[in-house]
Structure formats: structure tokens, C-alpha cells
Amino acid sequence: MIRIKTYKPLRPGGKKRKRLALVFLLFLLTTQFLNVYGVQRFPKPEFESGYFQPETLQPAGRAEMLAIMDVFFLVLSLAIVTWLVLKKRSRTGVFWMSLASLAYFGFYRQGCVCSIGAIQNMTLALFDKSYVLPLSAIAFFILPLIVTLFFGRTFCAGVCPFGAMQDLVSFNPQKAGPKLNTVLGLIPYIYLGLAVLYAATGTDFIICRYDPFVGIFRFNASFGMFIFAGALLISGIFIARPYCRFLCPYGVLLNWVSRFSWKHLTITPAQCIQCRLCEDSCPYDAIDMPVTGKNPEIRTATLRKMILICLLIPFFTVLGGWTGSQLHETLAGVNGKVRLSRALLQPAQTTGQPESIEITAFKSSGKPVSQLYAETSLLLKKFYTGGWVLGCFLGLVFGITLAYRMVTTYKTDYTPNKGACFSCARCVDFCPVTLNNNTPKLT
């Protein structure tokens, strides 16, 4: 239709030319349709033998009811596990629930959609107004967070299939030590930051892409992912739940929220008697030991520490932000559009390499190059801002982690670290205190 509008008006008296032009126009229109739509070159035959033309089948996907059932099972298992952890204080119960979750969310639902991946759906929905997300993705993101806000990370204990999988293989857990725990514990923040950045720019869902366990649930994985999953499970024999502690981005959110939880699993049902029986019970190094050193610190020294912390945190935040912004072109290199633009901008190939499929496909799509470049420059701007935000976030996390290592909090009892504790209830079995027989005397 555009061709009609751009057609120049004819001079008067040229009726023949007008008709010719019309024919030409019609021809142009038909060829255009031929190119774009591939009009039938061979008309459908009129059958005389009574041939019945079969219908093209369009099998439907998973029923809507089943998505509702997933959410129902999520709520149900969250409720049961929370009850088992906080009321029944039963490790055995949590174990069987985690097996059930592994069977349902893992092997039956094949790990999709999961709470960890739902971070990206939520991010993309916040940044891309045209993205429509399934209601179950919102439920899977929100519900564990809310439960954690009230009762601690019971989701990790017995609902998450990833955690259940790793819990099964942790035969001989070793202590990693606070230093290693702190350093490796920074990785999830990086992973979360990158996942949010790439989801917000509509680049990729990296959590799903590098999901080690989904291949196991589907009995089908690429070689690289198979090696990754194998390495995680084998190291999981000695380092309990390596993915949860040192990779899981959703664990970061749960950690934050769990610190302010209303109720939380306690090692002892009543009063801690300092018997030290639970000291080595936690495979995740999530029990905070009592710190009772009552030597008062020197006032000037603590003041100096305080000033140092107050300077270090903003310093690392700005430094991180600046580094992130400098890296934005590298970060953007993952984006397909950015890669395509770079490939197109490369000087004409001298090495007789065949043109990549991407370039051929782009040329055949008829989209103007200028439009692609405009989109790419917009994307690069987003990555620049995103680089700043990501860098600031990581710098802040690094600064706060350092500050945490510098300060000492005094406490008298053995308590689970509310942030790191998965509420698996292993420690509960080690505590000799019972609720009825309050504080037995150690002799």
C-alpha cells in the first residue's frame, strides 16, 4: 500500500500511461506478496477420488489447571515444612518432605518454573512493559520470600528440589571455615547482580542457562552442564550444599529476608545449657558460636575502626560502580543484538570466511541497519547504567562484608545464623534439652 502513496501524480492526458502504470503497480504488489508471504505457487488440486484432506493437528500444551496445582503444592509443602521445622522440630519429617519436593518439583515438574529462575521473570516484567508473565512465576517468587520473612528459610530446607538433591549426597560434610565461607559467599551476589542485569536488558536468563540440576531432572544435559552438575554433586559430598551456599542467587534474597524473620528455628526448645553438643552438627557452618570475651575494647581503637568502616563502604561502592561502568561494553557483549551490530560493523572480510547465519538472517529480514544500530546504542546506554548499579551493589556488598568481619558481636548462646541457616533441623536432634524437663543440670 505504501507504493500507491509514493507514486507520482500523472500528467493530464496520459490515460494509456495511467493504465500501464496501474498494471505495473499491480505487478509490483503481487511480487511483493509473493516475496513476503509465499503465495501458493501450485493451487490446491480438486480431487476426484473422494480424497479426504487431513486436518493439521495442533496439540495443546500443559493444562492451566496444572499450573494452579503447582502453586497449590508449593503452598502446601511450604506450610508442612514450616510446621515440621518450627512446631514438630523433626529432622526426619523435613527429610521426607524434601524427598517429596524433589520428586514433584524436580523430577515430575522438571525444575521449571522454579523460585530461583523466577527472579528473572520478575525483573524482566519490571523493566519490559510488553512482557507478560505467568501468574505461577509471581507466586513462586513471592511465596517463599513471605514465608521466610515470617519463619526463616524453610523453603530451602524441604521445598527447593535443588537443595533436596544436594542434601541427599552430603555424606561427609567438612567445615569450610569462616574465611572461605565469606569469600565464596560473595559469589551469589555477583550471580544475582548479573542475572538481574541480563534479565532487565532482555538479554538472557543466565540462571536458567547455567542451571546445573535441571539436566539431572530431565535426564538430559549438554556435556558442559553434565560436568558442572557432576562436580557440584561430588564436591557436595564434602561441602554440603555447594550450590545453595556459594551460587544460589535466590538464596541471597532469602538470606536478607530471613535475618528479619519473625520466628526462626532454634537449636534448643528452651534454654541453652552450653553443652556444645550441637557445635559440629551443622553441615553448613551456620551455627554462631558464643562470643563471650568480655575484655572491653579500647575506645580509641573502636572509634578508629568505626571511622574506617564508614570510609571503606562508600569507597568500595563508588569504586565498584566505576569499574562496572567501565566494563559495560564487555558485559553487553553477551547480548545478541550488540553482537550482531559488532559483526556488521566489522570491516569487509578479507579472509573468505563464510557469512554467519545471523548476518544472513538479518539481511533477509529487511530490517534497516540504522534501526538495529539505534537499538544497540540504546542497549549500550542501558548497560552503562546497569554497570554502575551492578558495580555499586557489589562494592556495597563487599564493603559490608568487610565491616562484618571487623566487628565483634557478643553473645552467650549457640544460635543458628538466621541469614545462613537453611532450617534443615539437623542441629535440633543434637540438643539434650527438652521442653518438659527444662534445663537439666550437667554434672
Added chain:
Amino acid sequence: MEEPENNPKFNRRKFFATGLRASFLLGIGGVAALVAKRSIAGGMVWQLDPAKCVQCGRCATNCVMAPSAVKCVHVYAMCGYCDLCGGYFKPETKTLTTAAENQLCPVNAIKRKFVEDPFFEYTIEEPLCIGCGKCVKGCGSFGNGSLQLQVRHNICVNCNHCSIARNCPSDAFSRLPASQPYLLRQVSVENQITAKTPGR
């Protein structure tokens, strides 16, 4: 202004904890409310647009399922029932027989059946099809384009992010509401135009 430290009912620590808990709850609820408007109960599924597809062959190799959940789908209403089918025979074929060396399909998934002179019916045996798109390319180049690649939702596990989509060179994959999960091109031109209109 200090709260009494020894009062177990209400102290500064508890006050901050309650405040933070409330703000977390508000934050989580707020984020959920922001995106809930654009959510859909039935969920979304992945589908590829045959109009954008360039038949690069990556559907066969990039799907998490083996064989791929992308299959060749035959829109019979568009088919010309040709004897010399561009989707069935290799271009250099001399004799129009069902001999293996003549067939374009690497896995023998297209069945050719005589209907009446000179027409033949072609049927895709989907369990065999690997979604390589060779026949789709042949049919689109020489025929009516009635063979089209589509994600089959009885096989697709509906990954959160389709692993074919991220490798598709022509950006043909998109999320569709699960109630209308197919993007097949139909025969009439009007239908094709509506199918091409953005925001379908």
C-alpha cells in the same frame, strides 16, 4: 529517647526488626502488585514464527529435548500435492521414487502416499522428525510453503527461557499465551496479513 533495654516486650532491636519486616513485606507486595497487572493465569508458551524462520537447522540441535520439540508441521490446506515435492525430494533427484537417496529428510520422517494422478499426499511422522527444517526450506523455495516448523506443545517442556530462542539467528521465537499456542501460516492472503500484523 532510648527504649528501655531490659524490657523484653519492646526494645530497640525488636522495634527495628519489626519495622524492617514490615518494609520488606511492603516491598515484596509492591513488586508483586506492579507486575501482577501484566500477568496471565494460563501462562505463556514458546512458539516460532514461520514467517521469520530462516531454517538454519538450530532447532534440531539447541532444544533441551532430544529429539527437539520443534517439528515440521504440514498445513494440508496450503499443500499443492505436487508429484515433484520440493520438501520431499533433493533438488538433483532424477527419478521420483521413495528411494532413500532421493529424500531430503535425513530421518525418513516424511511419508509420500499416492492420492490420484498426479497428486501425492505428504505426511510428517512427528516422532521421527528432528526439526532440522530441511524440508521446510525446500517447500518454501520451490513449493507453497505448506511445511512449517512449529514448537509442539505436547513435547515442549516450556523452559523459562527457551534454549532455541536464545540461539535463533532470525529472532523468530516469542512467548505466546498458552490459549493460542500456534503460529501457523494459513492459505488465504487475508489470514496471512492478520498473522503478520504486530500485536496479534
